[in-house]
Amino acid sequence: MLNDDKRTPDNGDADDLSRRRFFVKLGTGSLALAGVGTALFAYQYLSPNVLYEASPVVNAGKPDQYVPDSVTLDPATGIYLVRATEGFYALSAVCTHLGCLTAWKPELNLIACPCHGSKFRRDGTKIEGPAPKPLPWLRVWLSDDGDLMVDRSTTVAERQYVRV
Amino acid sequence: MKPISAYFEELRTTRAWRSVFRSGPGGTRLHSALVVQQNIFLHLFATKARKRVMSFRATWYLGALSFGTFLILVVTGVLLMLYYHPSAPQAYADMKDLQFVVSSGVFLRNLHRWSAHAMVFLVFAHMFKVFYRGAYRPPREFNWVIGVILLLTTLLLSYTGYLLPWDQLAYWAVTVGSNIASAVPLFGQDIRYLLLGGHQVNANALLRFYVLHCVVLPIAAVLLIAVHFWRIRKDGGLYVPEAAAGENTLAPAGAAAEDAGAATRGGTP
Numbered sequence: 001m002l003n004d005d006k007r008t009p010d011n012g013d014a015d016d017l018s019r020r021r022f023f024v025k026l027g028t029g030s031l032a033l034a035g036v037g038t039a040l041f042a043y044q045y046l047s048p049n050v051l052y053e054a055s056p057v058v059n060a061g062k063p064d065q066y067v068p069d070s071v072t073l074d075p076a077t078g079i080y081l082v083r084a085t086e087g088f089y090a091l092s093a094v095c096t097h098l099g100c101l102t103a104w105k106p107e108l109n110l111i112a113c114p115c116h117g118s119k120f121r122r123d124g125t126k127i128e129g130p131a132p133k134p135l136p137w138l139r140v141w142l143s144d145d146g147d148l149m150v151d152r153s154t155t156v157a158e159r160q161y162v163r164v
Numbered sequence: 165m166k167p168i169s170a171y172f173e174e175l176r177t178t179r180a181w182r183s184v185f186r187s188g189p190g191g192t193r194l195h196s197a198l199v200v201q202q203n204i205f206l207h208l209f210a211t212k213a214r215k216r217v218m219s220f221r222a223t224w225y226l227g228a229l230s231f232g233t234f235l236i237l238v239v240t241g242v243l244l245m246l247y248y249h250p251s252a253p254q255a256y257a258d259m260k261d262l263q264f265v266v267s268s269g270v271f272l273r274n275l276h277r278w279s280a281h282a283m284v285f286l287v288f289a290h291m292f293k294v295f296y297r298g299a300y301r302p303p304r305e306f307n308w309v310i311g312v313i314l315l316l317t318t319l320l321l322s323y324t325g326y327l328l329p330w331d332q333l334a335y336w337a338v339t340v341g342s343n344i345a346s347a348v349p350l351f352g353q354d355i356r357y358l359l360l361g362g363h364q365v366n367a368n369a370l371l372r373f374y375v376l377h378c379v380v381l382p383i384a385a386v387l388l389i390a391v392h393f394w395r396i397r398k399d400g401g402l403y404v405p406e407a408a409a410g411e412n413t414l415a416p417a418g419a420a421a422e423d424a425g426a427a428t429r430g431g432t433p
Contacts (some may be wrong), residue, residue, distance in 0.1 A: 021167055044267040045243060129177055 034038030034130075056153035060140075063088060063148055063164040071104045071122050079138060079150055080104065080111070082122060090138040090150040091124045097131040111135065123158065134158075173257055208393040217402045226290035231389065233283035237321075238382065240276040249326070252367045255330035264397035278323055287318045299403035308393040310388055318384045324377035327370060336367050338373070 030048050058077045066072055066083040073080055073093055078101055080091040094110075094116035110127060112121040118129030125134045136155040140162045143149050148162070175181055176189040187198040197211035215420035216222060247266055248258045262269035285378065294300055327338045342365065346356040361368030396402060 024168065040266055041241075045269065045272065046246065047268060048247075049266070050261065050265050 053139060056151055058150045058152060059073075059143070060090070061148050062146060063161065064088065064140075069159040074102050075101060077150075080122075080135075081150070084122075084161065086159075087163040088140055088148060089161055090140045092138055092155075093135070093154065095131055096133040096135065097129070102135070120146045168171060170315060208390060208397065210397045213401055214404070215400050217404050222404050223247060223402060224289075224293060226286055228294050230286040233286060234281045234385065234389070236279045237283065240272045240279065240380065241382075243272050243278060243416050245378060248370050252330060252370055253326060255344070255370060259331070261331045280325060284318060284322055287315055291315060297403065297405065301403075304395075304399045304403060305393060310395065314385065314392060316387050317388060317395060319383055321381045321385065324373045324381065327365075327373040328377060330370060335365055338369065342369075 006078065007108060009138040014088065031117060054077075058073070058074075058079060060079075060081050066081060066088070069085065071080055071082050075093075078093045080093050082089050082091065091111075093102050094100070095115065095118055097116055097118050100113050102111050102113045102118070102120070104122075105112050109122070110119070110157055111124075111131075113129065113131065116130050118131035119127040120131070120135050137158050137160065139150050139151040139156050140158040142162065142164065173189055176185070181190050185199070186202050187195060193212075200209060200211045244262065247262055247269065249255060259273075262273050264270070294308070294311065313431045323341060324340075342356050342360055345359055346352040348355055357363065359369075360366075361372045391407065418423045
């Protein structure tokens, strides 16, 4: 307002220029805001709110179907259910190297990965191979119906056996 | 503080920019013409156009608006494809998920639907405008023919998209539509059989309509739109009726264009 009062014919152009600059800034600012909004919008849209994936919790059945001192692979869920003398425990069968499904080799008494040759003992500890970490122990508990339940999304410390 | 345009001018002098856009910095008319001529997308268009042709009253921008809705449909369509499985009955569930579960899914679905309606309307309006102005006359007859094919492509895109929600409306609309196709003399039943991939509207029909809607027809539309735009330049620019003698003379390239441009502006009421 003060500028208006002091305006002379000479700085009229300068005033015009600053108004133009103001609107250029307003325009580019709006575009930037719209760009950020679009990015957020796209991120929200691209992240699914509901997934049709298998539940991480698996029902492994009654404990007595597992013979003592055995390792059982369920390829569909990717877990080993091991019945040791101390009790039951579950291992992830997914190799910690690059995610291949490992296999139990009873004749060699070890777990082997077919992709890159990693080898593990039946307690998940690593014998050799490119795998950086041992196979993790998964949370196991008994349901009210007496079924063995495994939560594939929760790892527990080693040597946590479930006694039946 | 420097204005943003100054940063842009600086950017245009960098080696990386020059490696992509060969025309470098500068603001002369010749330079502006080179920017258009040396860009693969812009070179479809003329390097210069009469001011009168670019005004709203010349075309009502109906062609550009049709193209705009097409771009919206491509973007929203690709995003919708990320949640849509073209299989029965999963397609219906995916459509419902887009409406009620996916963030902004209902917005994108409705934007796709309304843009589709708008595109059909705008393409027809564009055709009427071209017809009543007489812009289809020589040397633009071939571009009119391409325009008619583009109209049919638009209608086919609209029709094939109709089946994809896999609801009752879609099912019966395509049942009726494919029976209309079977009314073609001699080959009618064959056309219907090929269109549906069977005798009934079922999973094969859904997959065929999906491929037509998302792959075949959009590619056809993009190619035809490119030819349509390119022919505008080749046929001497957008058609605008003669208002006054001398107004339709093209400005020559280079420095002389300044004078010719000023003269044209002076001559426009």
